[in-house]
Amino acid sequence: MPGIESSVAKYNSVRPKYESYCADVEALLNVILTDEKIHTHSIKSRAKDVDSFKKKIQKVKEDGTPKYTDPLNDLTDLAAVRVIVYTTGQLEKVGKIIKENFHVIEHKDIGAERSETKDFGYQSIHYLVYHSDARLSLLDKKKFANMVCEIQVRTILQHAWAEIEHDIQYKSENETPKEIRRKFRSLGGLIDIADREFQSIHDMDTALRDSIRSSAVDDLTKGAINKLDLQPAEAAGTANGVTGASPGIGASQFVSVRGWILEGKYEEALLAYTQNIKIAPNSHTQYLGRAKVRFLLGDLSGALKDLDEAAKLSPGDHAVKTIRSQIEQGLLSPPQSKKADVGQEIELGNAALADGRGLVAFSKFSNAQEAGYNVAFATFNKAMACVLVGDTDGGRDLLNHLRRIPGTPMEINITALWHIIQLVEQPSKTPDLSELKELVAAKPGYDFKLSPLYLLQSGLSKRQKSAAPVDVVFNVLKRQT
Numbered sequence: 001m002p003g004i005e006s007s008v009a010k011y012n013s014v015r016p017k018y019e020s021y022c023a024d025v026e027a028l029l030n031v032i033l034t035d036e037k038i039h040t041h042s043i044k045s046r047a048k049d050v051d052s053f054k055k056k057i058q059k060v061k062e063d064g065t066p067k068y069t070d071p072l073n074d075l076t077d078l079a080a081v082r083v084i085v086y087t088t089g090q091l092e093k094v095g096k097i098i099k100e101n102f103h104v105i106e107h108k109d110i111g112a113e114r115s116e117t118k119d120f121g122y123q124s125i126h127y128l129v130y131h132s133d134a135r136l137s138l139l140d141k142k143k144f145a146n147m148v149c150e151i152q153v154r155t156i157l158q159h160a161w162a163e164i165e166h167d168i169q170y171k172s173e174n175e176t177p178k179e180i181r182r183k184f185r186s187l188g189g190l191i192d193i194a195d196r197e198f199q200s201i202h203d204m205d206t207a208l209r210d211s212i213r214s215s216a217v218d219d220l221t222k223g224a225i226n227k228l229d230l231q232p233a234e235a236a237g238t239a240n241g242v243t244g245a246s247p248g249i250g251a252s253q254f255v256s257v258r259g260w261i262l263e264g265k266y267e268e269a270l271l272a273y274t275q276n277i278k279i280a281p282n283s284h285t286q287y288l289g290r291a292k293v294r295f296l297l298g299d300l301s302g303a304l305k306d307l308d309e310a311a312k313l314s315p316g317d318h319a320v321k322t323i324r325s326q327i328e329q330g331l332l333s334p335p336q337s338k339k340a341d342v343g344q345e346i347e348l349g350n351a352a353l354a355d356g357r358g359l360v361a362f363s364k365f366s367n368a369q370e371a372g373y374n375v376a377f378a379t380f381n382k383a384m385a386c387v388l389v390g391d392t393d394g395g396r397d398l399l400n401h402l403r404r405i406p407g408t409p410m411e412i413n414i415t416a417l418w419h420i421i422q423l424v425e426q427p428s429k430t431p432d433l434s435e436l437k438e439l440v441a442a443k444p445g446y447d448f449k450l451s452p453l454y455l456l457q458s459g460l461s462k463r464q465k466s467a468a469p470v471d472v473v474f475n476v477l478k479r480q481t
Helices: 002-035 050-057 088-101 110-116 139-144 156-171 178-228 251-262 266-279 284-296 300-313 318-329 342-354 358-370 375-388 392-399 409-425 434-441 453-462 468-477
Strands: 042-047 079-085 102-109 125-131 149-155
Touching: 002 042, 002 050, 002 079, 002 088, 002 125, 002 139, 002 149, 079 088, 079 156, 088 102, 088 125, 088 149, 088 178, 149 156, 156 178, 178 251, 178 284, 178 318, 178 358, 178 375, 178 392, 251 266, 251 284, 251 392, 266 284, 284 300, 284 318, 300 318, 342 358, 342 375, 342 453, 358 375, 375 392, 375 409, 375 453, 392 409, 409 434, 409 453, 409 468, 434 468, 453 468
Parallel strands: 079 149
Antiparallel strands: 042 079, 102 125, 125 149
């Protein structure tokens, strides 16, 4: 067929360009997914080989006419990239990144389409994309204008099914036998179930690690607050049952280790804890902290050994038993019967905040959160406790976990606390409070006396740390400007 041979010759001449194109798409996805900390099994690209191209363009319709009259433009898989992920949750994350960084002209979820017909089989998500205008504006990318790339995204289990199915189909000249097709469909259903279970396991592991990480950060924040706090009762470290910081370890050390844990630099945190234990060998809190870091590093046996040491030094510490239950059994929180009373902990936390006792306030709000108090409210209250004693790094870290919802009192409170943090750090700097003023003006029902920031102002006053730069924020909230 002259037309076939002519098309094959044309494709053979431009195939190197398609090789460059899909390699560029692969490289871009590698960079973006790495930056977004999405760990994939593999990302591979290929330009369609000439034999496959020739075989595909020889296909005809039922009436005998060629299926592809303009092969180089009709075929959309001449350049292709395949992204293999581990869990179904990653499929959505990768898809979001593709939509944000490419011009998507087609999106097809083949697995979802099959499920609608109650059929199991090949599952994959396919995207047909162009490079974005921003990408094409780069001098060395202009050559890829109007070139389509197919990006396939599937889990590793879906990929295994597809590869085996393709291998059998490829070797068979005739239609796959009925019984083999039936077995493939059955396996497709089992793989779907397995994918869901793997996602569930991943979610449980993530939740457990997040819980341990949050606990470690909270403990370090308590240590930093204890060192910064000037209240005699809290400096002793035993106010209202709150355990104090280790002797000989400064506030900056607690802040540094907290920062490493938040950044995922667990090796640095482990080294710091080990050094701290040399300074304070009888501090069970240091063994407890190191146990948490070792767990985050995947060293379960090391974590349990540290918990044993912590238990010897402080046999009655419930926190040691709680962490042991978490890492041994995967429990995300203590049994309900052992949790604190939410209302009582909030009341005690509010009273401590208003009285200028930062460590007690932070501890009570943490207890309330563990017992089921709204995470956003507890996080904001803990941030205020940090700011109260001058731990602005801790306050900033906590605020970074909060989302400002437009039109809500919380939006005003979060914005105000950011300004307070900046003024505590740079009291001589003139703040731009225009946004805060607009938010307060747009919310006539906002009452400063009902805001938790009212308690913070009281606490700062008790500690005699309230100064004109900070007061200017409170004055905006009181509508006194």
